[in-house]
Amino acid sequence: MALDTPQDTSPLAQLGNWFQGLGVVGRQGRLGRMLGKGRFTKDLYLPVLIPTILLVAYGLLVVWSASLAIEEASITRQAMGVVLGTLAAALIWRYDVRSLVDMQTALLIIDIVLMVMPRIPGLGVTAKGMTGWVRIPLIGLRFQPSELGKIVTIFLMASSVAQYNGRITRLKDYVKLCATLLVPFMLILVQPDLGTGLVLLVLGAAIIICGGAKRSWVLVTIALLVLGVALIVYTSTVDGLPHILKSYQLKRLAVFIDPSVDPTGDGYNLQQAKIAVGSGGLIGKGIGNATQAGEGFLPEAHTDFVFALLSEEFGFVGAVLLLALFAWLIFATLSFAIRVESPFVKLVLVGMIAMWTFQILENVGMCIGIMPITGIPLPFISYGSSSMVTQLMCVGVIQSLWRHRKKSA
Amino acid sequence: MDDLLLPLLIGVIAIVALLLLAAWLSSHRGGRFSFDIGGQTPRASGGSDSSPxxxxxxxxxxxxxxxxxxxAVLLxxxxxxxxxxxxxxxxxxxxxxxxxxxxxAPRGRILDTNGTELVSNRSSLTVVATADVANDDVEVRLLANLLGMPPIAVKRKIQDNSEGAQSAHTVATDVSQSTVAVLDEHSYLFPGVSVEERTQRSYPFDTMACQVLGYTGSVTQDLLDSQDTSKEDSITYSLGDTVGQAGIEYQYESVLQGVKGEQTVYVxxxxNVTDYSTTIDPQSGSDVVLTIDANIQKGAEDGLAHAIQQAQSNGHSTCSRGAVVVLDATDGSVLAMASAPTYSPAMFIGGISNDDWTQLSSEGAGYPLMNRAIAGQYMSASTIKPVVAISALQNGIATSSSSYYCSGYWTGFGEAYGQYCWLHTGHGGMTLESGIVNSCDVVFYEIGKSFYYSDTPEGMQDTMRAFGLGSKTGVDLPSEGEGRVPDAEWKASYFSSSTEEERAWQGGDMTNLAIGQGDLLVTPLQMACVYMGIANRGTIWTPHLLKEIRSQSGSGSVVAYKPSVLHEVKEDDSYYDLVQEAVKGVIYEESASVAAHFTNLPVTVAGKTGTGEKTDQDDTSWFCAYAPYEEPKYVVAVVVEEGGFGAESALYAVRDVLGVIYDSPDDSTASTLTDSSR
Structure with missing residues (x-):
């Protein structure tokens, strides 16, 4: 094969090199080495890669079944997202992401650009009440930059916190870190996208806490946050004071507390989601037999409420399988984070663990009524290529960190 | 919305609590790490791996x-x-x-004793439309033009979901065949519109027996709220159902109501309906066969109208209301029950309009919805005298040989309390029997007085109660009145705000009661029962309208009514002899003009007139009778409000009813106007 020559500098040959790296073709791509203790496992962190592949396959299956009943859900588009995400992940894997450790300023700028992008006239697209998408010129694909912003924020926070090497002893530094986190958070809130904002807040907080922030500061910050949120909710409900929360967000909170307050809107959605999950039973109704999603009772069955669809079709067994795959992914990442020496790498991994944990908690939680309804996608499963690409890129990042774990930055 | 705050706080705390836990763990389990390292800020150079x-x-x-x-929580x-x-x-x-x-399901029919339909069902051509028709303004306008309705009304009817969202929505009922033809021919113009045959109540005799039959209407919210869905067999109603709301329709609702057909659909x-599942055909309600005889009922209503017209021609211009009850003395069957004025139950089909309802419930219209035969409460007047006589005999107040003298003015309680007999010129010498025949008030004043001073001062009331006065007869109709038998206890509580003296039971109360005036209240049905008791020598059957219930789908009678005795008034035979003799005398002896109306009947009749006196109003005219005298079969009780003397108007209704029963119309032209017998 012509691609066997790594010295070939033509673009085609470089692409070939990446594939070589992936172990798909070329000298290192032998199946035996892949499973053995060859170079392949040295470069790929299988405990994260395998659950990812299974999750993606599971997700495609669920989206395909959703596409049977929901016109909007296109399995081809979802597959395109997987392909794009895999390519992006492969790119990242080749690159040593540890070089981002000193690039806080650049990361901050990129983060800001990403969050502001949808606001640029001619580029931004408003859908579902928020200006959160941009249309990529030429391809015409809609993309949600805030999803990508999650990764950038992880790097931004990780690189900022890593400087203190696990001990943040000056209040000034702590405040600076919190302020840094507030930048993307506030920008995303005005889109308005409270869901993604909360993800950023949680992953940022996890990085700061794991990065060695003083316990007392953290406690005070949380207390202030709680007070602030209470104040925001309060002013939003009193006429004459600024209404920071949108009325639909207030209603979602109210519905979370008592679903019967809005039996036709969010309360209805929650009720239908719970019925979908509960009626799935032990083994579910089978692919294509989900009446809640199939007959249109369950709204957004392929996106926000995809877990309800999955539970209805595959039952408790299917739901547990999904959670098991997620747990595998998360704890494999955690085990890597514990073993790796670099604080920066640790904190990047911490950010991802926090992001996944929170997104799973929120997305699954809202389907079963233990979290308020917000539009957060279920990683690898929900329909939508922005999320899929982003999540696969995260996995690419982990693979890159694994591949370069021994080398010094 | 303040109540949101607390749960929100809890929610936020729950989310961060676990993060806190992580922070806490970090400080405790990482033994070597401590926060108070003191001023040193080891700023690692670019996150190097050198000092983990x-x-x-x-x-x-x-x-x-x-x-x-x-x-764990999610799992x-x-x-x-x-x-x-x-x-x-x-x-x-x-x-x-x-x-x-x-x-x-079609409601069961209501039949008379011979199987004649009193209330039946008729099919009505109904235009129905599916819900989406309301969105097509052009179609709505076309339909409105065709039906002669305003477009907005058509639209509202289609949008009305009271029959259920998946059912077709009724737009117009009772449309003409030509309208149906137009709809059929131009069906392409009317997608979603169709014609259905539905059943509706029909009243072949229009107003006849309207208060007995009652009417139907849409189920009320109160009924829906109160229904007990836990019972398996009971009918469960839903919005828009037709239910009986008065009379027999109400009383036998559970029998008349059918079982709805059910079609389960998938949506x-x-x-949108996606598939059809099981179907259960509707089961019609059972037919209710009444003891009412349409012939006698018609005779009773015509007779009542005759009596009212007679009263009006006698100068009682405000007379328009009254009631007739005809009972079978052998088992208590109600053969006819009339109440004037009447109304048309058909007004209630498809919902009564507010204007009509206001009219029907107005005083000016004479409350036509009220069944005066059971709910009208009147003073009995002299019709009570036979009962008083029996009571007097039983309590030893009088005997068949007691003699009285009527001078026209009675001063038994002293000059200051003098009372007139209705015949101011006086009846002269009287016995108990002739006292009933001539309805001599003085005889009964004496009896009242004797009771007042006797050991059994309430013996008269006891006898009245024994004959069923003061309590409901239990006839199978709703809203029956129970009347009132006044006594000392009642008077004391009724006039509780008056002085002790005014509330006390006086001799005058007793004499008033003895002639059926004052505070005594009875219903025409109660009086009919009293005369059944007199005719039967004590046996009063429970008056009833139900003869049997017939299933429409199966065959024959499902349940036949079993007559039961309501009261058995045990008295000495000689007492009944005397009273029966007396009430026969009322018809044939007291006045020639009265007798003239009855002599051509093939049977002997016994009866008693009554004239209720009310201040500021014309007298209430009463007549109770039974026939044949020898073997009593029919009891007739008539009351005519503001109809004058008993013989003046009520008599004509009694006579007309007997005329129908014995096919022997009244041919006498003798005027009873001068016969002012009370």
Whole structure:
């Protein structure tokens, strides 16, 4: 094969090199080495890669079944997202992401650009009440930059916190870190996208806490946050004071507390989601037999409420399988984070663990009524290529960190 | 919305609590790491791996605990939803998917004793439309033009979901054949519109026996709220159902109401029918056969009208109201029950208009919805005298040989309390029997006085109660009145705001009661029962309208009514002899003009007139009678409000009823106007 020559500098040959790296073709791509203790496992962190592949396959299956009943859900588009995400992940894997450790300023700028992008006239697209998408010129694909912003924020926070090497002893530094986190958070809130904002807040907080922030500061910050949120909710409900929360967000909170307050809107959605999950039973109704999603009772069955669809079709067994795959992914990442020496790498991994944990908690939680309804996608499963690409890129990042774990930055 | 604050706080705390836990763990389990390292800020150069901070491990473990607890919480909730409560959710999902569309069952008919239909069903051509027609303005306008209705009314009818969203919506009932033809020919113009044959109540005799039969209407919210859905067999109503609301329609609602047909359909989230499932055909309600005889009923109503017209021609211009009850003395069957004025139950079909309802419930119209035969309460007047006589005999107040003298003015309680007999010129010498025949008030004043001073001062009331006065007869109709037998206890409580002296039971109360005036209140049905008791020598059957219930689908009678004795008034035969003799005398001896109206009947009649005196109003005219005298079969009680003397108007209704029964119309022209017998 012509691609066997790594010295070939033509673009085609470089692409070939990446594939070589992936172990798909070329000298290192032998199946035996892949499973053995060859170079392949040295470069790929299988405990994260395998659950990812299974999750993606599971997700495609669920989206395909959703596409049977929901016109909007296109399995081809979802597959395109997987392909794009895999390519992006492969790119990242080749690159040593540890070089981002000193690039806080650049990361901050990129983060800001990403969050502001949808606001640029001619580029931004408003859908579902928020200006959160941009249309990529030429391809015409809609993309949600805030999803990508999650990764950038992880790097931004990780690189900022890593400087203190696990001990943040000056209040000034702590405040600076919190302020840094507030930048993307506030920008995303005005889109308005409270869901993604909360993800950023949680992953940022996890990085700061794991990065060695003083316990007392953290406690005070949380207390202030709680007070602030209470104040925001309060002013939003009193006429004459600024209404920071949108009325639909207030209603979602109210519905979370008592679903019967809005039996036709969010309360209805929650009720239908719970019925979908509960009626799935032990083994579910089978692919294509989900009446809640199939007959249109369950709204957004392929996106926000995809877990309800999955539970209805595959039952408790299917739901547990999904959670098991997620747990595998998360704890494999955690085990890597514990073993790796670099604080920066640790904190990047911490950010991802926090992001996944929170997104799973929120997305699954809202389907079963233990979290308020917000539009957060279920990683690898929900329909939508922005999320899929982003999540696969995260996995690419982990693979890159694994591949370069021994080398010094 | 303030109540949101607390739960929100809890929610936020719950989310961050686990993060806190991680932080806390980091400080405790990472033994070597301490926060108070003091001023040193080891600023690592670009996150080099040279000086790893061991505190990381415990903090990461904390993060792992956080993640694990998230999974644990989710699993726990999923366990409870999908394994523990799965059945409930599955049922909810099933409920989402299916709707039951009902088809109405025809109500049972109401028949007279000979099987003549008093209330039946007729099919009515009904224009129905599916819900989406309302969105097509052009179609709505076309339909409105065709039906002669305003477009907005058509639209509103289609949007009305009271029959259920999946059912067709009724736009117009009783449309003409030509309208149906137009709809058929131009069906392409009217997608979603169709014509259905539905059943509606029909009243072949229009107003006849309207208060007995009652009417139907849409089920009320009160009934819907109060129904007990826990009982398996009971009918469950839903919005828009037709139910009986008065009379027999109400009394035998559970029998007349059929069982609705049910069609289970599968729907999607938008309510569109996606598939059909099981069908249960509707079961019609059972027929109710009444003891009412349409012939006698008609005779009673015509007779009542005759009596009212007679009263009016006698100068009682305000006379328009009255009641007739005809009972079978052998078993208590109600053969006819008339009440004037009447109304047309057909007004209630498809919902009565507000104007009509206001009219029907107005005083000016004479409250036509009221069944005066059971709910009208009047003073009995002299018709009570036979009962008083029996009571006097039984209590030893009088004997068949007691003699009285009537001078026209009675001063038994002293000059200051003098009372007139209705015949101011006086009846002269009287016995108990002739006292009834001539309705001599003085005889009964004496009896009243004797009771007042006797050992059994309430013996008269006891006898009245024994004959069923003061309590409901239990006839199978709603809203029966119970009347009133006044006594000392009643007077004291009724006039509780008056002085002790005014509330005390006086001799005058007793003499008033003895002639049926004052505070005594009876219903025409109660009086009919009293005369049944006199005719039967004590046996009063429970008056009833139900003869039997017939199933429409099966054959024959499902349930036949078994007559039962309501009261058995045990008295000495000689007492009944005397009273019966006396009431026969009322007809044939007291006045020639009265007798003239009865002599041509093939049977002997016994009866008693009555004239209720009310201040500021014309007298209430009473007549109670039974026939044949020798073997009593029919009891007739008539009251005519503001009809004058008993013989003046009520007599004509009694005579007309007997005329119909014995096919022997009244041919006498003798005027009873001068016969002012009370």
């Amino acid at each position: 901070e061991r505190g990381f491990k415990s903090r990461l473990t904390g993060l792992g605990v956080f993640s694990a607890s998230v999974f 726990g909730k999923l366990w409870s939803m999908q394994l523990v409560s799965s059945d409930e959710y599955a049922k909810a999902a099933e409920r989402n998917l299916t709707r039951t569309v009902t088809t109405d 999607d989230a938008n309510g």
